[in-house]
Amino acid sequence: MANLGLLIIRLVVGLTFVGHGAQKLFGWFGGTGVTKTGEWLESIGIKPGGTIWAICAGLFELVGGLLFSAGVLTPIGAALITIIMIDAIVSVHGRNGYWLTNNGFEYNFVLIAVVIGVALIGPGDYVLFYRP
Structure with missing residues (x-):
């Protein structure tokens, strides 16, 4: 079930970034x-x-999302997403505090935690290319 959970997280977060x-x-x-x-x-x-x-x-966003969702070079995809989210915090949301209700960086921070967490755990077994 953990592999299925990782796949769901990767697809939802990764494809959302592809869309952005x-x-x-x-x-x-x-x-x-x-x-x-x-x-x-x-x-x-x-x-x-x-x-x-x-x-x-x-x-x-596009390349990071593709790599992350496919489970290919997941740490690189996660790094690209993390960089863009840190930029969003520094450029826009950081001055508004933490909470999203004030246009703060809460959501950006959660996304950073998710992609770094998956990168550290690994993409799971359901990836675009077979991993031995």
Whole structure:
């Protein structure tokens, strides 16, 4: 059952990050795409090069989510997700305190704990490629 539990966690968290990356990079799933995401990043003080940072954030989310959900190079996927969540805390949510009700970093922190926990435990037996 632990392997099934790890699979569920990996798929839900990983594919959610794939979706967030696709929102930033391609404007899919109601996202704003690279240009508007870059403009928003510049509006919160990430200058110069908001568009470049939007591409980096989107790639970290997309690639990190793919690796994490597939159970392939899980620690690298977890690291990419952790980096982007730390950035979200530093850039946006940290100044609002912990609780999500105040737009704080509670959710980002929980996601960091989940991906690091799975990376330390391992992805389980249900992965994209066979692991001996």
